Amino acid sequence: MKITYDEKTRIFRLDCAGMTYAMGVVDEEGFLGHLWFGAQAGEDDLTYLSRTAEFPHVPSVNGRDRGSFLDSFFQEFPGAGVGDYRPCALQIEDENGQAACQLFYDSYRILKGKSILSGLPSTHGGEDEALTLEITMKDPVHGVRVLLFYTIFEGLRAVVRSARVINDGDKPVDVTRLLSCSVDMEDTGYRMLTLDGSWSRERRKELLPLGRGTRSVQSRRGITSHQMHPFVGLLSEHAGQNEGEVYGFQLVYSGCFYAGVDKDQNNALRVQLGILPEEFRERLQPGEELQSPEVLMAYSEEGLGGMTRTFHDLLRGHLMRSPWLHRERPVLINNWEATFFDFDLEKLLGIARRAKKEGVEMLVMDDGWFGKRDDDNSSLGDWTVNEKKLPGGVKRLSEELAAIGMKLGIWFEPEMISPDSDLYRAHPDWALSVDGRTPCRMRNQYVLDLTRKEIRDAVFDQITAVLDSADIAYVKWDMNRPLSDVGSAVKGKSAGSILYHYCLGMYELQERLITRYPELLLENCSGGGARFDAGMLFYSPQIWTSDDTDAIERLKIQEGTAMLYPLSAMGAHVSVSPSQAVGRFVPMTTRGHVALAGTFGYELDINRMPAQDAALIPSQIALYHRYGELIREGDYYRISSWQDNHLNDSYIVVNRDKTQALLFWVQVLGEPNTRSKKIRIPGLDPDKNYRIRIADPAVREDDQSGNFLSHREIEHMSGFLDKTLAGRTLAGAGLLMPKLSGDFRSVLLELLSE
Numbered sequence: 194m195k196i197t198y199d200e201k202t203r204i205f206r207l208d209c210a211g212m213t214y215a216m217g218v219v220d221e222e223g224f225l226g227h228l229w230f231g232a233q234a235g236e237d238d239l240t241y242l243s244r245t246a247e248f249p250h251v252p253s254v255n256g257r258d259r260g261s262f263l264d265s266f267f268q269e270f271p272g273a274g275v276g277d278y279r280p281c282a283l284q285i286e287d288e289n290g291q292a293a294c295q296l297f298y299d300s301y302r303i304l305k306g307k308s309i310l311s312g313l314p315s316t317h318g319g320e321d322e323a324l325t326l327e328i329t330m331k332d333p334v335h336g337v338r339v340l341l342f343y344t345i346f347e348g349l350r351a352v353v354r355s356a357r358v359i360n361d362g363d364k365p366v367d368v369t370r371l372l373s374c375s376v377d378m379e380d381t382g383y384r385m386l387t388l389d390g391s392w393s394r395e396r397r398k399e400l401l402p403l404g405r406g407t408r409s410v411q412s413r414r415g416i417t418s419h420q421m422h423p424f425v426g427l428l429s430e431h432a433g434q435n436e437g438e439v440y441g442f443q444l445v446y447s448g449c450f451y452a453g454v455d456k457d458q459n460n461a462l463r464v465q466l467g468i469l470p471e472e473f474r475e476r477l478q479p480g481e482e483l484q485s486p487e488v489l490m491a492y493s494e495e496g497l498g499g500m501t502r503t504f505h506d507l508l509r510g511h512l513m514r515s516p517w518l519h520r521e522r523p524v525l526i527n528n529w530e531a532t533f534f535d536f537d538l539e540k541l542l543g544i545a546r547r548a549k550k551e552g553v554e555m556l557v558m559d560d561g562w563f564g565k566r567d568d569d570n571s572s573l574g575d576w577t578v579n580e581k582k583l584p585g586g587v588k589r590l591s592e593e594l595a596a597i598g599m600k601l602g603i604w605f606e607p608e609m610i611s612p613d614s615d616l617y618r619a620h621p622d623w624a625l626s627v628d629g630r631t632p633c634r635m636r637n638q639y640v641l642d643l644t645r646k647e648i649r650d651a652v653f654d655q656i657t658a659v660l661d662s663a664d665i666a667y668v669k670w671d672m673n674r675p676l677s678d679v680g681s682a683v684k685g686k687s688a689g690s691i692l693y694h695y696c697l698g699m700y701e702l703q704e705r706l707i708t709r710y711p712e713l714l715l716e717n718c719s720g721g722g723a724r725f726d727a728g729m730l731f732y733s734p735q736i737w738t739s740d741d742t743d744a745i746e747r748l749k750i751q752e753g754t755a756m757l758y759p760l761s762a763m764g765a766h767v768s769v770s771p772s773q774a775v776g777r778f779v780p781m782t783t784r785g786h787v788a789l790a791g792t793f794g795y796e797l798d799i800n801r802m803p804a805q806d807a808a809l810i811p812s813q814i815a816l817y818h819r820y821g822e823l824i825r826e827g828d829y830y831r832i833s834s835w836q837d838n839h840l841n842d843s844y845i846v847v848n849r850d851k852t853q854a855l856l857f858w859v860q861v862l863g864e865p866n867t868r869s870k871k872i873r874i875p876g877l878d879p880d881k882n883y884r885i886r887i888a889d890p891a892v893r894e895d896d897q898s899g900n901f902l903s904h905r906e907i908e909h910m911s912g913f914l915d916k917t918l919a920g921r922t923l924a925g926a927g928l929l930m931p932k933l934s935g936d937f938r939s940v941l942l943e944l945l946s947e
């Protein structure tokens with residue numbers, strides 16, 4: 194790992210783990226050009242990549258065609274309005290509304306390590322783990338300085354970028370666009386991958402060719418959103434899951450975002466991510482500065498899987514901070530899908546007692562325990578316990594649970610206010626709203642103006658009063674509607690500034706919470722997975738992945754989510770069959786296997802589920818305990834995707850020294866008249882021999898539930914079960930997965946090296 198600057202060629206290079214990122218300063222004026230991001234380059238002079246030897250040449254040689262130069266030069270951080278007609282990275286307006294902006298190279302520093310940003314979620318790294326390059330650029334007319342940050346981390350093919358604008362002038366300026374990165378690159382036939390969806394259908398992959406113009410995904414909802422994700426992947430022509438070049442870019446931010454790729458007249462791509470410019474404006478007074486969120490940029494020569502594992506390592510190693518990150522999380526039971534709002538102490542304890550017997554360790558009391566909330570029409574903001582439902586309050590519940598041997602978790606929705614709440618009656622101006630307009634209700638609720646400190650303080654005080662009143666091990670922080678009516682009772686702020694400061698305010702609240710309760714296990718949530726992003730993982734080690742808990746739907750949602758985020762971050766629960774989301778019947782065993790690929794728990798009424806399903810809970814929990822560490826810390830390799838092949842879904846998690854692996858296989862649909870399915874197993878050590886066994890050994894003949902393997906199905910695997918195969922055999926010749934009887938069946942195999 195090294196960062197260098199060559200005084201003679203004026204080239205910056207970041208080299209790490211077989212990857213090179215290079216930039217060069219050209220011409221007398223000091224344009225900073227992008228030279229290369231990708232496979233490791235030799236120790237060569239890369240100046241030729243700037244193309245300054247060909248028309249249109251640099252302005253000092255060909256000032257006549259300055260515009261042609263600016264419009265085709267690979268710019269590292271393009272300004273606006275002076276001749277580059279491609280999308281810019283920075284736009285600044287002066288007092289007169291003049292918005293041109295152009296940056297020239299000034300100086301640089303190379304720093305050991307990487308410190309976290311103030312007020313924003315970000316990566317971190319010790320002096321022996323990371324190197325940071327800081328390049329100072331200047332716009333002499335605006336009197337603005339821009340620091341470009343680049344960090345590389347030992348062993349990772351990734352660059353983390355951000356930018357900071359500092360107003361060195363003597364007049365205020367408005368920053369109307371500050372992206373986190375802009376990367377110009379040649380298009381050699383890339384396809385663009387995004388993760389799109391809706392409520393209950395989050396992060397489904399979409400792969401499309403790139404055409405001329407800009408293709409982008411974005412959120413203007415004030416939160417990351419169910420609909421689009423702050424991620425762009427670029428897959429080279431022949432790239433697949435395990436082969437070919439892939440670039441991945443993801444933003445560490447949880448508000449309105451932009452992620453897009455522009456293809457210009459020269460077939461050059463400009464990849465940009467950052468805060469959504471249309472919904473952003475920030476005034477900088479003289480001396481003030483503005484920091485962009487970070488963007489994580491991964492480069493892979495091992496297909497999408499390589500990108501995934503780089504992101505997992507980067508997030509686990511250098512972004513997520515919770516003490517729970519490497520700990521086994523308690524197996525929980527959440528009462529939401531069991532009771533919705535209709536619960537009381539006895540019902541909760543009834544669930545807890547039975548759950549405890551089966552091996553569950555924590556009860557999470559979801560929405561409905563406070564104010565007079567018996568449905569979703571009231572009480573958000575009134576975080577005082579409803580004693581009718583919970584006599585003795587949360588304290589008594591926690592004590593009763595402790596007596597049973599269970600921990601307590603509790604749900605909050607701190608960013609919201611119900612029109613029907615004491616809080617709203619006392620402070621109607623605390624909701625975001627625009628003068629003269631009735632704010633738009635969604636789920637009959639408004640959004641609190643978290644840009645205001647007194648409001649954040651009031652919310653914090655209410656939450657801490659509850660948390661201090663009882664022994665509470667876990668908090669689920671929910672957020673059930675996007676922002677609208679973006680106006681504050683404190684005047685003088687643009688909507689763009691409010692949206693940005695709302696996000697910072699929410700981050701500040703979460704930081705305060707985990708600072709005050711360092712041992713608290715925090716799970717973020719947003720109407721399912723509308724705010725599942727790297728920004729939130731800075732605060733909580735896990736996030737609720739989706740409100741759709743149907744195991745088969747979850748395969749798609751978890752595939753898209755796990756493409757970027759570690760399995761240990763995905764909230765995944767076993768729920769009832771037929772599922773409340775789609776009415777699908779799925780065997781309990783399959784539901785358990787699918788939920789294992791995340792933070793494991795239950796979301797059902799354990800007292801009312803079929804006995805044959807309940808009987809399987811102890812063995813499911815045993816599986817979680819046995820394989821929890823492997824799943825949490827291991828390397829994840831996708832083998833097949835139901836979303837692609839419409840038949841089966843498969844992935845494997847391999848531990849770091851490649852001595853143990855767990856293979857998940859779900860036969861989504863049965864097919865007539867077919868043979869076993871060949872799968873190649875990536876990630877193993879080719880030179881090790883692996884003994885293969887069924888991890889979940891339930892075998893039963895004549896079972897109609899789909900929970901057990903039949904002797905015939907076992908027989909189909911007899912060629913490899915309890916035998917050893919070399920890693921190289923498994924990678925090449927592969928395994929033959931048996932044809933199972935029925936739909937939605939699954940098999941879990943353990944591979945242990947001998």
Ligand code: DGJ
Nearest residue numbers: 529559560718720721740
């Ligand atoms: C949305 C969450 O995703 C659910 O799990 C549940 O907590 C509800 N909100 C409660 O209102």
